[in-house]
Amino acid sequence: MIDFERGRFWPRALALLIDFVVAAAILQLIAFVLFPLTGGRAQFVSGVAPSCSAVNAIPKGPSLPADYAVGWITDCRYGFFGMTSARILTVTRIPQNEATASARTNIVRLLDAEGKPFNAPTLDSLVLPFLFALRFWFDRGRGTLGRRICRVRLSGVIEAQSPLPIGAAARRYAAQALPLVPLVIWSLLQRVMTGEQAVASLSGSALLAMPGASLLMAVPIAVYAIVCRRDAWYDRWAMTRVLRLDKDRTLIPSPASALPAVRAEAALTHPPALPEPRTGNYFVRHWRGELSLPVSYWANGVVLSAVIGMASGALVVAFTIYGEEQPVPWLIALQTSCLVISLLAIWQVVGVWRAATRYKRSGRSFWGGAAKAAVALAALQLAYGWVFVVGPQIVDTYEMATGDVAFGPHEFNLLADGRMLEFYGGITFGLAKEFESLLDENKGVTTVRLASVGGRIREAQRMSDIVKRRGLATYVVEECLSACTVVFLGGKERFLLDGASLGFHQPSFRGMTASDRKIAIAEEEARLRTFGLSRSFVERVNSASPDDMWYPEQDELVREKVVTWIVPTQPSNSTASTSSVADTVPVAPRAPSVFPTPGAALSGSGAGPAVIPVELIKRLAPPMTAPKATPEPKAETATAGESK
Structure with missing residues (x-):
């Protein structure tokens, strides 16, 4: 034969x-x-x-x-x-x-x-x-x-x-x-x-x-x-x-x-x-290096890694779609998948290393050495991923599941006879639901006043959608930074107190890789363009690193349609205080013969940004008590795909 x-x-x-x-x-x-x-x-x-x-x-x-x-x-x-x-x-x-x-x-x-x-x-x-x-x-x-x-x-x-x-x-x-x-x-x-x-x-x-x-x-x-x-x-x-x-x-x-x-x-x-009949469990034989080098490297290494990777990807997809409102199961799934992948990688590396050693003893040293070099690089990559990518993401998911205490407390207050809802503090996980329930209970709210240094960008986007869907105005009297600007841009009318500031920078989260950063920046630029912002302004927004902040001038904010009206803090012929102006509900003027029209304000034409006379504001809403002090900005922490 x-x-x-x-x-x-x-x-x-x-x-x-x-x-x-x-x-x-x-x-x-x-x-x-x-x-x-x-x-x-x-x-x-x-x-x-x-x-x-x-x-x-x-x-x-x-x-x-x-x-x-x-x-x-x-x-x-x-x-x-x-x-x-x-x-x-x-x-x-x-x-x-x-x-x-x-x-x-x-x-x-x-x-x-x-x-x-x-x-x-x-x-x-x-x-x-x-x-x-x-x-x-x-x-x-x-x-x-x-x-x-x-x-x-x-x-x-x-x-x-x-x-x-x-x-x-x-x-x-x-x-x-x-x-x-x-x-x-x-x-x-x-x-x-x-x-x-x-x-x-x-x-x-x-x-x-x-x-x-x-x-x-x-x-x-x-x-x-x-x-x-x-x-x-x-x-x-x-x-x-x-x-x-x-x-x-x-x-x-x-x-x-x-x-x-x-x-x-x-x-x-x-x-x-x-x-010839072989004895011993297949997984044990690989661990001992008893399988041939091609089988250990290609079948148990490359092919099996691809299969496990696709299965893990499907798990992540499922929890991204159905589990974003349930951080605890999300955390459990993330930890379990990472543990399984790590144990599998250790089993693969040890088995291939031992099989390569046996292969080199037979006198064929080149492929044995190449296999050892490949698995050594894979082990280093695994360690790097755990330290700089997976570990930070697990930490942030844990923080999200335990209440996001790192972003600090937040508070809602009703002002101006129930027509203004004030929010200040960190934008934490679950905040959008609380925000919508408060609006459902207070039907008279027409303006949302913001004072925040940022937080979870997904929550900010949900809040922005709520503001846009209800046709509410947004108002900033001190500062609105990072993810807070996402909520601000959802307003039908967007008011900024003279001297207040909006701060922008790149989206960020713990464990972000270079490719993740490029994708996140491209996504953020596309989202900002949907608000009618120019390409040059959008690129400038995302040129600021996550550790930095860009504060555009008020003239540029009006010209770029980020802000529709600038509210003056102190009129020349009035004794109204800054705090009383800040606590009133700003109203866009409706008489073109007396006040500038919204079109003029948005076009940037004329002598400067459009302003609302304080006398009109005082007549429309009585002054309220001084607002609560806005907390000092804190260093942001971030969660993968969730913060900015």
């Missing part, structure tokens, strides 16, 4: 990649021909870098949700040398009540040659079926281009006939395609029924894991068999095998075979002998 060497993992992976590129390139060429012939109705999106340009308006056709706040719109063409294979319209939204990059949602629509949106599947959905068809056809002869370049051959178990029997090839590729069926069906339903070509959202990622579960189970099992130089599960079922060829295109006998190499076209093969 003659047994032959199986194809190695990397040549087989490279062959698959080459065949995939060939299939995609053929479909790309087909799309170049069909796009002009069908008026842009036949498109292939993948494979070519797009050329994108910003547009100011959405073409007629796409229907967006009523609360969909558009961030930016782009029109992208895919192609080169003047040929087009696809045209895509992307509408991006970053909700004001979310604080993480994962809250960003994209609605992507196909555009025909005339720029009109339409809904139809693209040729991209045919890449996998076309790849299977190419391999099925060419494997019955000398093999696909990828297999020929990488010197591997698909052969039968009993007889290595040329061509390969149709039945064996059909069974093999049917078995390979079976785990993909739920994923393909789900993808088609998403594209056809919802009319959206892609939805980059948290819920989309979570739901995608369900139909992809079969694929997540089938792929690691097949990879493990290939790494171990054994036939994969689909090859055993189809009675096929992938064999290695030498430079002369002949099969290579396994070391146990004493017969010379045989021509691939005439070789007769037999099922491999059963492996």
Whole structure:
């Protein structure tokens, strides 16, 4: 009996990649021909870098949700040398009540040659079926281009006939395609029924894991068999095998075979002998380093890490969507997932290290040393993540679950006969619910007076939504910093006492990485643009580091529509005190013949910022007692995705 060497993992992976590129390139060429012939109705999106340009308006056709706040719109063409294979319209939204990059949602629509949106599947959905068809056809002869370049051959178990029997090839590729069926069906339903070509959202990622579960189970099992130089599960079922060829295109006998190499076209093969029985638990054998180095590193290291990473990501997604109002379960889930990942990483590192040591003792030192260097870097990365990312995030989640005492106390007070609700102190977790309940109990409130050094940005965004939904005005008499400005911008009318200040800086949270910072800044800039602020002002806001604060001049605040009215503190012909002015409800003037109009104030024209005469304020609301002293600014602490 003659047994032959199986194809190695990397040549087989490279062959698959080459065949995939060939299939995609053929479909790309087909799309170049069909796009002009069908008026842009036949498109292939993948494979070519797009050329994108910003547009100011959405073409007629796409229907967006009523609360969909558009961030930016782009029109992208895919192609080169003047040929087009696809045209895509992307509408991006970053909700004001979310604080993480994962809250960003994209609605992507196909555009025909005339720029009109339409809904139809693209040729991209045919890449996998076309790849299977190419391999099925060419494997019955000398093999696909990828297999020929990488010197591997698909052969039968009993007889290595040329061509390969149709039945064996059909069974093999049917078995390979079976785990993909739920994923393909789900993808088609998403594209056809919802009319959206892609939805980059948290819920989309979570739901995608369900139909992809079969694929997540089938792929690691097949990879493990290939790494171990054994036939994969689909090859055993189809009675096929992938064999290695030498430079002369002949099969290579396994070391146990004493017969010379045989021509691939005439070789007769037999099922491999059963492996010697092994004792001991699989996890224990890895821990002891008894598994081979490829199995320990690739199967138990790389592949298993990818599976656990996706599972942990799904857990984080679930708690981000459903658990943001429940910090205690959130904290438990975060700690549990981090503990599991850490224990798994230790098990992986120790097992690979010991397997590499055994591998080096056999005289092959290069790959053993490379594996040790890789796991050492992985261990350092794990330690760095615990110290600078995971640890700080767990601490902040604990603070949120225990009441956010680090931000200091807060207090609400009714002023001006119940028409003004004053808030001062830290913006802590759960504050938005308290704020809304107070407004429900006091229907006469028309103005919210703010004095805060910031806090949780999500709570501030929820408060801002409440203010905007109820049509309330906002008012600052001393200072409103960081996340407090988010609440202030929600006001229908935004008043600032002359001499008061608004402070802006970049969003921040504990454990923030460099990529997290870039995403958070981009999200914050998009959110500020929804208030009508100019790009230059938004960029200036986010140029201040989290440890710094930018205080714009009042003229600039009025010009940029951040503030609609400046309230004077002391008129020249009145003895009213500053505190009495601060405790009254500011009212925008309604008589254009006497007072400047809101349009003039917002445009920045005239001699300076618009002001409200104090005499009018005194007539509209009687002076109240002096306000409570605003607490001194405290150093902010932050929670991942929750503070600013």
